[in-house]
Amino acid sequence: MLNNLMPNRLPLAFLLCLLLAARSTATGQDPRLSGVENYALNRPGVVMIRTEYTANVYVNSMKMDNKAFNALLDSIQNLDHGGGVTAEQKLDIVLQEMNNRPARFFQTTFDYIKQPEQITAIGTGFFITGDGYVATNCHLIDREDAFIRRQFILSAFRQITEASIAALETSWATHFTEAQRSLLYTTYASVYSRLFSMILYDLKKNVYVVYRSDNGNHHSDTVKRPADIVIKGQPMPGKDIAILKIDAKEEMPVLNLAPQELPQVGEQLFVYGYPAPVTNNDFVSAASAIEPTLTTGIVSAIKRSVGGWPLVQMDANINHGSSGGPVCNQRGEVVGLTTFGSLENNGILAAGLNFAVPVAILKEYLDSAGITARPGKATRRFAQALDEYERHEYAAALQGFDAVLQLNSHYPGIYTYIANCRENIKRGKGRTLGSVERMLFIATILIALIGVLAGYGIRRSKSADRR
Template sequence: MMLNKTGRRIGWLLLWLGIVPEMAAQAVSAEQNYASNSPGVAMVQTVFSATVYVNKVVMNERRFEQLVDSVKRLDSSGEMLSAPAKLDLVVKALYNNPTRYFSATTEYYRQKHRIYASGTGFFVTGDGFLVTNCHIIDRDSQFVRRKFIQSTFQEVTEANIRSLENSWQMTLTDEQRMQLANAYSVIYSQVSSMIIFDLKREIYAQFRVDEDGKVVTRRMPAAVIIKGQPMPGKDVAILKVDSVQQMPTLELTRDSLVRIGEPVLVYGYPEPVTSNTYLARETSVEPSLTAGVVSAIKKSIGGWPVIQMDAVITHGSSGSPVCNNRGQVIGLATFGSIDQTASNLASGFNFSIPSFMIRQYLDSVEVQPAMSDATRSFNRGLDYFFRGFYNKALRRFEVVKKLNEHYPELGYYLQESRKRIDAGQDKESMNRKTMFRMLALLLVAGGVVVFYRWKSKK
């Protein structure tokens, strides 16, 4: 009991003096969690290129206008049916009888096209090994064909959408336009034949680096080291970015169990954010943070566990690290749930693959996940920074600069640490000044006591 009290007193004394001992991973704020983990998160982009031959498709404008007019007549007052309900009626009619409204001609398009599929990944070693979902890099032939069709017939699709908007005297939302574009791509594939030549695939990792105190984007090729299968398979892929050292990394948890109700933080690149036309382009590579809790532990149809969570994920979030409040990766964001009534993603019912499955893939190619020295120093610097020990934080950040001068956000924390030291906000200096003042007072008080005792003896 006495030893425990003594230990606590020594601990408090060390903290008071600004001597912060190294500690095991512990819960930190979401702000510190983001500062620590976001540098190691990357956007993963797969680029498919090919030469495409496809029949030209034309729309029977008279029949299409008749369809639109018939929908308008169902709601002559304009109050019974909402715009989404009207759009749904048009889309269903086009789906049910595409050849009534579209027909292929004998004329062929020949075009070179590039299409993109993007998601998220994160580095687990300082030399560039990166974890993501298999389905981001290994798209099936139907996806590739649909994307090429959308690209080829983009002008036709835009013309049809404008026709709808003019007829209904309204502007479709981005979601409605996307719904209509997807419908058209399915219809075009039914009425037109497509031949794809010289299909190529390139994979890139896009991540942030610090250049003279400013965060900029770097895009580098990535090679597939090993991959599983898209869901319902084990949807994991390990990529490698060459010619990098001391990259920002995330730590995989060694905990075998995840607790229901445990807070989770997800870092990723959701498409509604990265494609938002109102946001500056340079911000697209900044990961977005969503938060939630572990809702349940379910079993996939393949027999392995998946973590259900209510943190928001959507298109582009696939491959995102799902972290606990200690900053450790507990899962890989992989798939959501479909709302059967609305035929779109149901918010708050999302799933991630547990981290032990990531380790299985890393082990199979003899890759040992480990935090880089730069990340260890950066995280320790952040720990000091958020506690108010700016001198200690500065020394750690200066170590990071020697290891990797391009570490994301390093310039900001170097500048902020110096600024707060100059402003006299460093706790270590303040504590030591207080200590010296107290020692001085004790010496003075002791001197007074000694003086009076000496005087009383005379």
């Protein structure tokens, strides 16, 4: 019975394969994406990670020893009997003497200043499921307490010192030069490190996922949602992976994970992130901060971490803030997460000597947490519509983008694509297949049909002869 059915089923399956091959040949489809296509596909799913620490820093208030200060002024006056010392020089002498012997001029009190402080760590992540799971680096959301406390104390010191310098300028009716301000910073650093204590209380941490949300009026909003830490590894030299979860209101755009374990040396890479020099640039609008930066490079080498697991070395440019971002291949699939760079002897990041944690390490944590990373219907439909859009098949693309809109009415970039499709169709630019492509497609189908039918006829003739 099975043998009798096979001749009927085989031609149909074979014909289907030929049709798909013909379609691919006719439309010029290529699994590799250009940089423009890679960015268009993956940009919606790249997110910013914000870890916000808040605390109260209590600092001993200090006061100037007026007796010592007045004695210093008197001594300066005694030097100036001939009037050869300018006011600027006198001020320099005062500040230098205060710096040389800070304990003589500053006194501690029993009062404390309460200084509320907040510090923020910014990095990158990406959606791995439509219901709001996000992959990123562990070191973005899990810094050691000593580092955090040091950052808080430095932040409090800067603010208190700025206020103290401003108060001196007001009381002395002067304006310090940059050199004088620098000297005062050194003086206050000495005072606070040796004479006054800073105590940290009420330290709290909140992790947020920030992403773009588009509206029908072509206006883009920035959405900031609190995130729970589902599972995490350890910052380098540990497995620097963390998986977060937000309460997703709609189906989120997702990046595909590459099926292979490691990319090949020499393979081109596309790296997404929020590098601090761009995010914090005074000349870049705050509204556009949510747009990820794309850099490109190649796989320079496959190395091993001190823990024995593989690392992807690449020459794509990264910077602080790029950590946790997706590293994608030419098919738009994630092959790793940007994690750390190399330092020069002067402590500056070395250009083009950067590393990513391979996607295989991420999959270990996904398996441990029981999470299946896969794109939802919205992402798949968007990718298909984007492919049709790139082929100028605007009518088909418009249907796809409209379908995405039903699943996520705020899908990043969707309204721009819909408007472009309608405008191109209105101008008569939309097409399905070109004339040459259509003839090739039809000819391929006819050849396939003739071959299948001929083969099927031969098999039937041989079967009749045997009977």
